[in-house]
Each structure stands twice: as C-alpha cells, then as structure tokens.
Amino acid sequence: MSFFSPSKFTINYILILLIMGCAGLLFLISCDEPETLNYMVWTADQNADNLYILDPNGSVLEIIDGATLGGAQRPHMLWGVPPDPYVYSANSVSGNITVLDTRTNTVVAVVEGVGKLPHAAQPVPNRPDHIYISNIGPQGVDEDGNPDKGETISEIIRREGSDGYTWELTRFLDLKADPMLADSELFPSRRPVCAGFTPDGNSMMVTLFNGGMAVVDLNEWRVSKAWGRDEIAEHGCGFAESPLDNEIYVTAGGMHSSWLYVFEFTDTGPELVVSHNLSQHGHDAHGAWVDTERNELWIIHRVSDNATIHPLATIR
Structure with missing residues (x-):
C-alpha cells in the first residue's frame, strides 16, 4: 500500500484520544x-x-x-x-x-x-x-x-x-x-455509533455497530443513502475531513481488523471512493485526526494499541 506511511508506533492511547475527541x-x-x-x-x-x-x-x-x-x-x-x-x-x-x-x-x-x-x-x-x-x-x-x-x-x-x-x-x-436499512443481512443492527457531517451541514454520516453506514438527510429527517456491512466494517468510529480535497476519512474494524474508508462529497451526497485494509498494521481502527500542518491522517487502533500515519497526498 503506497499510501501508508512506514511510521507505525505504539503511543499513549488516552493522549491520542484526547486530541481526536474520542x-x-x-x-x-x-x-x-x-x-x-x-x-x-x-x-x-x-x-x-x-x-x-x-x-x-x-x-x-x-x-x-x-x-x-x-x-x-x-x-x-x-x-x-x-x-x-x-x-x-x-x-x-x-x-x-x-x-x-x-x-x-x-x-x-x-x-x-x-x-x-x-x-x-x-x-x-x-x-x-x-x-x-x-x-x-x-x-x-x-x-x-x-x-x-x-x-x-x-x-x-x-x-x-x-x-x-x-x-x-x-x-x-x-x-x-427506516426502509433504507430494512435488509437485515446488510444491516444486522441499526445501532448508530459515531457521526460526521457534510460540509453544508445538511447531512449526517453515521456508522452502525455491526457494520454499515447510513447518511441521514437532516432536513427531510430520513436515511437517504446507506452502505451495508459488506462495504463498511463493524464498530466504525472516527471521522476526519480533509483540508486539501472535498473528502472525508472514516475508520472501522473489529478485534482482528482495521479499515480506512475515503469518501468524496458530491452533489448527490457522499460517495465511497476507496477502502484500505489496514489489518496488517493495526486492529480495531477507532479514531481519526488530520494534522493540517503536515497534511497527514492519524489513525488509532484500539486493540493493537498503536497509531498509524497516512500522507493525504497518496491516501487514495
């Protein structure tokens, strides 16, 4: 994975959570x-x-x-x-x-x-x-x-x-x-975990506990788009908006996996453009923060108790 920085290290978990707001x-x-x-x-x-x-x-x-x-x-x-x-x-x-x-x-x-x-x-x-x-x-x-x-x-x-x-x-x-989340195979639960927002503030992206993500139209008060557990891993939590491009980064994962998802904001709502399996570098990705000075994304992995750093320029 060329996007992945070789910088991988264990760090004080609580301190990073403080920085990211988790x-x-x-x-x-x-x-x-x-x-x-x-x-x-x-x-x-x-x-x-x-x-x-x-x-x-x-x-x-x-x-x-x-x-x-x-x-x-x-x-x-x-x-x-x-x-x-x-x-x-x-x-x-x-x-x-x-x-x-x-x-x-x-x-x-x-x-x-x-x-x-x-x-x-x-x-x-x-x-x-x-x-x-x-x-x-x-x-x-x-x-x-x-x-x-x-x-x-x-x-x-x-x-x-x-x-x-x-x-x-x-x-x-x-x-x-909500009818958008009716398929119990794709959405084994609809338990919301954490959220991010579109730049216009009109929609909320929310991860689901057993996998999947829903986009809530805050004006119409309904789910307008969704991805099932086959596309978004369980326990997702961690949203970080890019300072460079019209995109947002989302993390998810379980006891033995970590995932990073890159979404692009479009006129029709968020679109998933790439998924990165980070499981060889950490487990249970559960928090994201962008260093705007260095243009790098920091990701915390709860189970493996480490952080990974990803240059924004090559994150796609």
Whole structure:
C-alpha cells in the first residue's frame, strides 16, 4: 500500500484520544505566542463518572464529578466544535446529555430522555446550535409492545431567549424502521455509533455497530443513502475531513481488523471512493485526526494499541 506511511508506533492511547475527541477534547484557548502552549484538555473517565480538565503538562486543573454533571453515569464521549464554547457529554447509562460551558467550566444544562445508551452527542460544525445524538442501545419494546428509543438518532436544538440559551429535545429518527436499512443481512443492527457531517451541514454520516453506514438527510429527517456491512466494517468510529480535497476519512474494524474508508462529497451526497485494509498494521481502527500542518491522517487502533500515519497526498 503506497499510501501508508512506514511510521507505525505504539503511543499513549488516552493522549491520542484526547486530541481526536474520542475520549475527550482539546481546546485551544489562546495562541498569542507560538512557542507557548496555552490550551486545556478535557477528558472523560467513564468508569468513575468524572470529567477532568488538564493543562498542557497533564496536570489536573479541575475535576467535575457525576453529581455535578446532573447525575451522569458513564460519561462516554465529549464533543464540541470550537470556537463554539459548549461541550456535550453523552452519558450512556444515565441516558442524558450534559452541556458544559468551557469559558467557566460549569454545567449549564442537562437534557434528559435523549435515547437508549447515548454514545455521542455531536453538534454540526457549521450549525453548532443543532446537536445530534447517536443512541447505540439495541432497540427493545415496552410492556405495551411499543419500541423504545434504541437504534435512534435524536436531535437537540439550542435556542436563545431573554434569559440565555436553552437546549430542547426536538425529535427522534428510528433507524430500525427506516426502509433504507430494512435488509437485515446488510444491516444486522441499526445501532448508530459515531457521526460526521457534510460540509453544508445538511447531512449526517453515521456508522452502525455491526457494520454499515447510513447518511441521514437532516432536513427531510430520513436515511437517504446507506452502505451495508459488506462495504463498511463493524464498530466504525472516527471521522476526519480533509483540508486539501472535498473528502472525508472514516475508520472501522473489529478485534482482528482495521479499515480506512475515503469518501468524496458530491452533489448527490457522499460517495465511497476507496477502502484500505489496514489489518496488517493495526486492529480495531477507532479514531481519526488530520494534522493540517503536515497534511497527514492519524489513525488509532484500539486493540493493537498503536497509531498509524497516512500522507493525504497518496491516501487514495
């Protein structure tokens, strides 16, 4: 594979996740002096139900516990889109979303009832007042035979009023009921994992737990396109948009495999243009980040506990 850089090495897994936003977020607060590192790192300890705010040296500046987070249980993923100041903690077990203001490091809202096992709450980069939650829990039924909120996408809208912002849970999309995902051979589950967005902010690309990917039209609120598990591997998580071309990179894989997918943004939506099997270099690709200074893609492989680096110029 000529696109693959020979640079392959083991590195501190948590640190890379912090950079990419899979277990936390890196926020640049000020860059007045190029040689001065001036930022804070936010990270989640989902087993202790705590969030930690660190300085560039890794020293803990502040701990926000689960009670302060609104009774949060298993804060699994943090997400935000700087310079927008708000961060969203998806609390999987308690089934709520905590909204934090990075200017004051305080909780400003807790949104309840967002779905079953919310895995990630992600604002649209060019519309940060629209937040979409991937509810990864398998869908079941209640005592009346009605489906619960598993295998759904839910939407939160941030609204500005006279007393400041409020966050409103507005609607759910049942992926299990969507006709585009009806083939159980191609889509053994419709459990959403992680998402990326098209540049216009009108569509959401979401990976599915047992393999496959769906494109959700956020205006029509339906699945507009999909790829089955024969094209997209299981456990996909990791989206990184290219600074050079009109494309986005997606990672997926299992205990013994890693995959990289290159999608091109077209007038008719995202198109899969190439798939790279990275299994000889790592297992369980689960995070992507683009180094815009060097024009390189970094990929984290969870099971093999290593990172791989891929030059963007030859990634196709």
